[in-house]
Amino acid sequence: MSTQLDLGGITLDVVRKDIKNVHLSVHPPVGKVRLSAPRRMSLDTIRLFAISKLGWIRQQQKTLRAQERDSPHEYLDRESHHVWGRRYLLQLVEEDAAPSVQLHHAKLVLRVRPGSDEATRAATMANWYRQLLKAAIPPLIAAWSPRLNVTVQGFYVQQMKTRWGSCNPAAGTIRLNTELAKKPRECLEYIVVHEMVHLLDPTHGPRFVALMDRFLSAWQDTRNLLNRLPARHEKWRY
Numbered sequence: 001m002s003t004q005l006d007l008g009g010i011t012l013d014v015v016r017k018d019i020k021n022v023h024l025s026v027h028p029p030v031g032k033v034r035l036s037a038p039r040r041m042s043l044d045t046i047r048l049f050a051i052s053k054l055g056w057i058r059q060q061q062k063t064l065r066a067q068e069r070d071s072p073h074e075y076l077d078r079e080s081h082h083v084w085g086r087r088y089l090l091q092l093v094e095e096d097a098a099p100s101v102q103l104h105h106a107k108l109v110l111r112v113r114p115g116s117d118e119a120t121r122a123a124t125m126a127n128w129y130r131q132l133l134k135a136a137i138p139p140l141i142a143a144w145s146p147r148l149n150v151t152v153q154g155f156y157v158q159q160m161k162t163r164w165g166s167c168n169p170a171a172g173t174i175r176l177n178t179e180l181a182k183k184p185r186e187c188l189e190y191i192v193v194h195e196m197v198h199l200l201d202p203t204h205g206p207r208f209v210a211l212m213d214r215f216l217s218a219w220q221d222t223r224n225l226l227n228r229l230p231a232r233h234e235k236w237r238y
Helices: 043-052 054-066 118-148 178-182 185-197 206-215 219-228
Strands: 002-007 010-017 023-027 032-038 080-083 086-094 100-104 107-112 154-158 165-168 173-177
Touching: 002 043, 010 043, 010 054, 023 054, 032 043, 043 054, 080 178, 100 118, 107 118, 118 154, 118 178, 118 185, 118 206, 165 185, 173 178, 173 185, 178 185, 185 206, 185 219
Parallel strands: 010 032, 086 107, 154 173
Antiparallel strands: 002 010, 023 032, 080 086, 100 107, 165 173
8 A cells, every 4th residue: 555745746646555764766757756665664763864865756756757669650661770789661562461570781671461550550560569579688687697606597678667677586587678679788787687686685875786786787887878868668667
């Protein structure tokens, strides 16, 4: 069950969970603020913690609201799409064969059956991006598991509206946003490492930051790059 706090015009959704530490997050596109707190923590203590973070919250909201958005896609000829951070022009080919997507030099070729609607074209592209990630993630997990001395029991790729990734430390699993296939590869590596480090520390506290600094020294630069890149255009819901 959630509670709302109003602090200087900023509304926080407070959720109490079976956790040991407070977790504060600001979500796109408009900067909705969520705070997870231990069940036994008093509302006054939560309020004081949130007040101490107001400067950080406002800065995160300002960054998110200024972030560029991708234009809505119709999956038509010469439409711009991105793959691993590079821009490609779409070439739509209608033929009586199974739908497919291929990269050819500066073109992204989308093949669909004649008369296929926008939803079919979108689904074909989404599945292709998903397969790209499914192929790119295992080598990263294999490379980082011995460095971090953690074991990832499984990973999932899915469309996520408010996060680039998530981790379930109890199950040893991580989830990655399909949108990462559109971003530079170093952004995917940063998110994979970020979620794997959560297997060592589920918070974003000092120990988590120290671990990230130790294993991926440029992680904050990559995070800033990812936050500057255009985000998917959609009606966000919470």
